[in-house]
Amino acid sequence: MKYSSQKVAMPYFIAALALFFGQIVFGLIAGLQYLDGTFLFPDLPFNVTRMSHTNLLIVWLLMAFMGAAYYIVPEEAQTELYSPKLALVTFWVFLAAAALTLAGYLFVPYSQLAAMTGDAILPTMGRGYLEQPLPTKIGIVLVALSLLFNVTMTLIKGRKTSLNLILIGSLWGLALLFLPAFYFPDDTVKASYGWWWIVHGWVEGDWELILGALLGFILIKMTGVDREIVEKWLYIIIAMTLMTGIIGIGHHYYYIGAPAYWIWLGSIFSALEPIPFLLLVAFAFKMLLQRRREHPNKAAMLWALATPIVAFLGAGLWGFMITLAPVQYYTHGTNFTAAHGHLAFFGAYAMVSLSIISYAMPLLRGREANSPSAQRWEMTGFWIMVFSMIVITLALTGAGIVTAFLQRSGDNPLGFMQVQDKERVFFWIREFAGLGFFSGLLVYLGSFFISGEYDYASEAKQALSA
Ligand code: HEM
Ligand code: HEM
Ligand SMILES: [Fe+2]
Structure with missing residues (x-):
């Protein structure tokens, strides 16, 4: 850390990890509710569990991105952050908004929450990932504006690196792409358009650039490779x-009432979307091979190299498998989609967040x-989480394929609940793998409490005697 104002990143990172923990608890409960539909009902219905799980995911990723920005921008600009105080106030506002929103989900019936928070004046609620009440959405915009003001002012007064x-x-793109959240017309086709501009615009557009920038920063720092190469x-x-x-967004327009040319445009362009993910893998390994130094933080290097690989598998490969129109016809909205959603979100955005946290x-x-023993814990947590997530993905993929065959095709397709019944084995596997993931997370979090820093002298002695 070169500038003292970078310290404001710390509360963001800690809060991100705490919310990540909460996300996984709700994931486990949601998984159990799949197996026993009465579990915690009516106190915690499945829709509430599910939106708590997905909203916590989005909030902790945003926390981590903001922390990353407050850490990286001053170091790149070679100057202190414009206003560390504003960054801290913003942190508490965001955390309080997130906590209040979650409490609203948990303790107030959703329709009542909508009535209480002005959804009648400007309807925005009720869509996946965008379930937040209007005041929360406005809060998100204000928090984003505060971040943008702060980092842009820092950039203006400092060095302007690519x-x-x-x-x-x-980050500007992230904030602008959130604005369609305030557009929720009655026309369901138009409403779908607006929703996908955010969901797809973020994960298959803007956030990929954030992913590239974070990995680029970590790799410059850890490998000592020239920044000109990284920038290219x-x-x-x-x-x-x-x-x-951008045009690949058409893979969400196939059967929603949009013009038919999207069948072709969406299929062709989205089929090419794995390419940038593949390039990220090549980029990371190129940096590894050209490295000019051995960084003592092996755990951060592991995260940074694995991120593009798992992102490629989850987004590139699992996304590709369901992206062509004739395939979407059968797999749309099945657990195949959830399989892709889990591995992509985890591999790309959760893992890059954990990479920058591990480095910073x-x-x-x-x-x-950290000391080698703390790093060993962290890396053990890494492997357990990655392995468990792959098992979750395979289980959900199995369930999705069964749905496509038994419920969506053939002469005598079965009903939804009959098919769900036949998929129970996959839901059990998902739940056990979820418990595995949870234990990996505990090991990972535990690594923060193992004291000691990296001791160069004793490591060198060990290496010599070995
Ligand atoms: C890191 C990047 C990505 C993330 C985080 C991600 C995540 C997701 C999520 C969560 C959904 C479900 C949305 C819903 O609730 O309906 C989804 C849908 C979808 N994704 Fe991705 N995705 C990524 C990249 C990709 C790529 C590169 C492709 C294509 C090659 C792709 C193809 C699709 C398709 C076709 C759907 C629609 C599935 C359906 O409606 O059944 N995704 N994605
Ligand atoms: C203990 C591990 C986890 C379990 C048991 C779990 C379970 C679940 C369940 C039951 C759902 C609802 C599916 C439905 O509505 O049919 C869900 C949705 C979702 N989870 Fe998880 N989850 C876990 C970890 C994660 C992680 C680590 C991430 C991302 C980093 C994640 C991202 C998502 C997303 C994006 C959705 C929405 C998927 C969609 O709409 O297709 N989950 N999860
Ligand atoms: Fe998409």
Whole structure:
């Protein structure tokens, strides 16, 4: 850590991890409710569990992105953050808004929450990931504006690196792409358009640029490779992302009442969307091979190299499998979609967040890297979580395929509940793998409490004697 104002990243990272923990608890409850539909009913109905799970996901990722921005922007700009105080106030506002919203979900029936928070004046609620009441949505915009003001002012007074421009530009994009959340017309086709501009626009457009910028920063720092090389890669990755991802949004327009040409446009362009993810893998390994130094933080290197691989599998491969129109015809909205959603969100955005946390947290705590034993814990947590998520993905994929065959095709398709019954084995596997994931998360979180910093002298002695 080079600038003392970078310290404001710390509360963001800690809150991100705490909310991540909450997300997984709700995931486990949702998984149990699949197996026993009466579990915690009516106190905690499935729709509430599910939206708590997905909303916590989005909030903790935003927390991590903001923390990353407050950490990276001053270091890249070679100057203190414009206003560390504003960043801290913003943190507490965001955390309080998130906590109040979650309490609203848990303790007030959703329709009543909508009535209480002005949904009649400007309807925005009730869509997946965008379930937040109007005041929360306005709060999100204000928090984003505060972040953008702060980092943009920092950029203006400091050094303007390409990496900083990409990062800050994509944070502006993130905020602008949230605005369709306030557009919820009665026309369901138009409403779907607006919803996908956010959901798809974020994960298959703007956030990919954030992903590239964060990985780029970590890899510059850890490998010592020239930033010119990193920037060239990032430009190509950004170009490919935008060329495929913008029109690729058509893969959500196939059967929603949109013009038929989207069948072709969506299929062709979205089929190319795995390319930028593949480029990210190539980029990360190229940096590894050209590295000019051995960074003592092995755990952060593991996260940073694994992120593009798992992102490619979840977004690129699992996304590709369901993206062509004739396939979507059968798999739309099945657990195949959830399989893809889990591995993509985890591999790309959860893992890149954990990468920057792994790199920056030791520095924020005043050391270049944690002790080897703390790193071993962290890496054990890494492997358990990654392995468990792959099992969750395979289980959900199995369930999705069964639905496509038994419920969506053939001469005598079965009813939804009959098919759900036949898929129970997959839901059991998901739940056990979920428990595995939870234990991996505990091991990972535990690594923060193992004291000690990296001791160069004793490591060197060990290496010599070995
Ligand atoms: C990291 C990037 C990505 C993330 C986080 C992500 C996440 C998701 C999520 C959560 C959904 C479900 C949305 C819903 O609730 O209805 C979804 C749907 C979908 N994704 Fe992705 N995705 C990513 C990249 C991709 C890519 C690269 C492709 C294509 C190659 C793709 C293809 C699809 C398709 C076709 C659907 C619609 C599935 C359906 O409606 O049944 N995704 N994605
Ligand atoms: C203990 C591990 C987890 C379990 C048991 C779990 C379980 C669930 C369940 C039951 C749902 C609802 C599916 C439905 O509505 O049919 C869900 C949705 C979702 N979860 Fe998880 N989850 C876990 C971890 C995660 C992680 C780590 C992430 C991302 C980093 C994640 C992202 C999502 C997303 C994006 C959805 C919405 C998917 C869709 O609409 O297709 N989950 N999860
Ligand atoms: Fe998409």
